[in-house]
Amino acid sequence: MIRDIFSRAAVCLLSALAVLILAAGGARAAEPIKIGSFLAVTGGASFLGDPEKKTLEMYVARVNANGGVIGRQIELVLYDSGTDAKKAASFVKRLINDDKVDIILGGTTTGETMAVVPLVEKAGIPFISFAGAGVIVQPVKKWVFKTPHTDGLAVQKIYEDIQAQGLSKVALFAGSGGFDKSCRANAHTLAGKYKIEIVADETHGKGDTDMTPQLTKIKNTGGVEAFLYCGFGADSVVAAKNYRQLGLTLPHYQSHGSASKRFVTGSGGAAEGIRLPAAALLVAGQLPDSHPQKTLALQFEADYRAKFNEPISTFGGHAYDGLMIAIGAIERAGSTDPEAVRAEIEKTANYIGVDGIYTMSPEDHLGLDTNSFVMVEIRNGDWQLLK
């Protein structure tokens, strides 16, 4: 009797399960492509994460309006990591296990990105990071890609410029974040190649409100010819202000981490004369017509300004390129099969993006070189392209 009930129940359950599986399979064709994202919309890196979020949302809506990708709509699942690596890891687990996304874009900072790398590697899901440091793709990790220029590229570009000016003695000042430290390390290792001597090397803490003691030491170091700051966000503004307040006048270089209008307005007059490497996007209007990125850059700038009524930063560009590389790979793969999409991302070639022209390979999961940078100088509160 009891046995009978059990076997009946088992049959019922199995058939119900079969129906469910069939229904799920049938529905798959119309199911949206799920793009997962975690960005530092709040917290210390919010000035990066915020434009990234806006860009992603704007272009996902636009792609959907134009009929989606391979006949499917895109669903964007986005979490705010609050610039916290632990939260980022937790949200990525949620994206992988709960939301079951097909691809993950994001990770505003290097810290958040590195915290989730083991997770995506284990789960086997394509992941394109928007964070700066070179360690993300060096050494190459199977499932991990990134779009922004690395700090190493930036240092090379800066050293090229310093060398062209006939200078060699550099004072280095860096923050303590992941990007800052990576940039500082690169500044040391690359110095020899460009015949540059680091004569002063100072650091400051995250969120420091006063850096005059360190800058005073640099000021009192003899023979300094140029000043290089590694860092981004509010820190770089404080550094620029304190530099000016101490009456320092040496050529002042910052990284592409400061390539945002907020840096210029935040620093007030203190940003005048600072040189930095930046994506072509920043000076789209000044580019020669022959520049391959000019059309796209102008278009992106106009779109962003029209939608959000705020000046453009290059950070939104990282998100744009990440999204477009992902969409291109899915289109070429014709499905959202993780391995196929991953392989197609790796085959990205001559993709003209906002940040540069990408050609990836199994050895290079970034695909940019120093040509993707232009040197700009801040003049009269605006960017001036340097020839």
Add this chain to the structure above:
Amino acid sequence: MNRFMRLATPRYGGMLGLAAIIAVLPAFLPNSFYFDVVILVGLNAIVCIGLNLLVGYAGQISLGHAGFFGLGAYASAILTGNYGWPPVLALLAGAAGTGLLAFAVARPIMKLRGHYLAMGTLGLGIIISIVLTQEVDLTGGPDGMPVSGFSVLGWEPSGVLVWYWIVGGLLLLTVWLALNIVESPVGRALRAVHGSEAAAQTMGVDVVHYKVLVFVVSAVLASIAGSVFVHYIGFVTPSEAGFVHSIELITMVVLGGLASIYGAVVGAAILTTLPQLLTALHDYEMLGFGAIMMGVMIFMPKGLVPTVARLIRDRVR
């Protein structure tokens, strides 16, 4: 006391209830993300139980307990990662090291009272987190470092379900040990220190000894939870040891209820899941979180569990 009445006590009813919840919960968790949240609840609860022994029972505030959590976390990360120690040994070494440090600073720190004690513990926690942030060669600096998986004699827990049972078991064990302490002469001495130090001393309670003891015990528990945490998460950053995390921990304890072992568990459960629930609020998340914190504390100053327990008791009478 008859059998039925016993079910109303924390020792029998509470432990049974908690064990039952831990046993049946997996049936209601749809996927590994939910398991993840519950595992974090368990680990936070372990830290909070220790912290509640210090704050709720002995009446000594600590705004720096995340420092001990971070020490355990980094001890495991560094000893297994850089020196190839077996994880169990690293965990024990971390706990012992943290205990020693806590013991060394306990005497001067436990001399402080009230807000001075708050400042002292806060400063200690911040110093620990700054050291972890700055010793880049050892700790990977502000971006943290990856941590290998856990293993005992070649066996490696894999999958959230295994971790779930491990943490569930640890939590039950911690609750049992904590209840034992609370209901023993040691627990009475701790509460006496809270009630009146002068009277406790004249009753023969060595106040300094017990303050040091409970400080060390709570630090060791935090350290162990930190070790387990990093092996589970697979990554550690200095924010685990930071001021914000310390504040989260003390908030869990106070919100759940001071001097209540289950209060610590409930507080950890609420404050760990709340941010996940509030993601739906988007831009209003922080606003909502702050408002909930203030609201609960204003209307239930004794915390959730003691307030609800009193309501039920009054209803029964």
Add this chain to the structure above:
Amino acid sequence: MTLLAVESLSKAFGGNRAIDGLSLSVRQGAVHSIIGPNGAGKTTLFNLVTGIYTPEHGRILLDGADTTGLAPYRMAGLGLSRTFQNLQVFFNMTALENVMVGMHLHCDRRFLPSMLRLPRVVRRDAEIAAEAAELLHFVGLADYVGADSDAMPYGALKRLEIARALATKPRLLLLDEPAAGLNPSETGEIDDLIRKIAGTGVTVVLVEHDMRLVMGVSEHILVLDRGTLLAEGTGEEIRHNPDVVAAYLGEEGRYL
């Protein structure tokens, strides 16, 4: 036989010499009272003897052994216990638990066995609980055994402190104003209780302002004034001591 001796003891707070070269002794087995105007140094003396304060000069001898500067919990171990002028009840515990804390030194209080709840610890704790309940009966608090102490009336809390002090099994019991704030009938009951305690062989020293209680219960009276011993003797001797009358005229002469 002398149980407690104090030799040229001094303690000052800021510029104020609360105890000034005080010497006195307490005989075993007798009920002593310490009286004196407010600020005479009575409570300070208790705090010095129990080790809560450390004296600047002088010695404290308990049963011939020098205990000067010992921590209060060590004094408890040597058989000294007390109650407090301002209630120091553990309000976060029940009445029974309060008394059980008093038995702290007689518990199995090792940490690891306690944490593991070894049978020995549990058994000893049950014995302690029974003893504590007996003590609550002894001081007349049979109705309050399981009560939360923060819900007990003032008079009961005064007795609870006495029960808790007795739980340490003291040789010498210091009572700091046991009748303060009590009505006359409650004071009478305290009078009986003190006699009962003395009857068990415990030496009692009380600080008290209620002269009827003092004169009724004490065998020896010590009078303190501005930190020094003004006079001592039986009730009758004190009553007729001209110095005492002079010192008290301002404040409490009406009791004499």
Add this chain to the structure above:
Amino acid sequence: MFTEFLQFLLSGVTVGATYALVGVGFSIIYNASQVINFAQGEFVMLGGMMAWFLFERAGLPMPAAVPLAIAGTVLVGLALEKFAIEPARNASIVTLIIITIGASIFLRGGAQLVWGRDFHALPALSGDAPIDLSGVAVNPQSLWVMGCTVVVVILLHWFFSRTMTGRAMRAVAFNMLAAQLAGVNNRLILMFSFGLSAALGALAGVLIAPITLTYPDVGIMLGLKGFCAAILGGLGYPYGAIVGGLIVGISEAMTAGYVSSAYKDAVAFVIILMTLFFMPNGLFGRRGIERV
């Protein structure tokens, strides 16, 4: 060498002065209520943010924007007292601490919502051009910070010793019950102390914003350092908080300059721990005698 030292000192005094203003706020509220207000740093943030908003976005001239920003922050402070502290008057110290931490999260969330998560810069009151004093570059804004702190100290001294309200506040701090019996309106004093603390915090925020920028999270660290200042000087002793703030600021600058900028913050906390180990009630705190 000596100019370098002076430069460090200048930097330390400037930062220390802001810590001092925040620390005084802690002390004033503590005196009136025994509450440590962990939302004190958020007053600094609100002052800076409101001033930026009124000046940059609403286009008000600076002399109007600054007082309005301070007034706005005072309103927030009063609301905090009225709706969060007062209903929980009888709660324990820890509970009150958690309430004020909740308030600080709430205020940060609100600021993000209203003004965004970005950092903003308030222009300096008298320009950015450094004044060169025999090799030491003096930032004009530093002079404003120091000058205003001195004025605040003088005004506070006058307030606490000459006015009825100030004396009443001191009486409450000394003995709340006695003050109440003498006819001091406790609730009014409590309201007033939150308003005054908010005003001091906002002033610090307005003064420091041109140097450090202002953003929703700027108050966390400033609040913490202000708490350090208050504790170091001795809680409930406003002048102690001033000294405490200067000590913390100067030791930070000297550490960054001569030792290691990485351990700058740690050194401030080590100094505080060491001080507390040997002086458990801070530098100037009243040594409480245990009365039993």
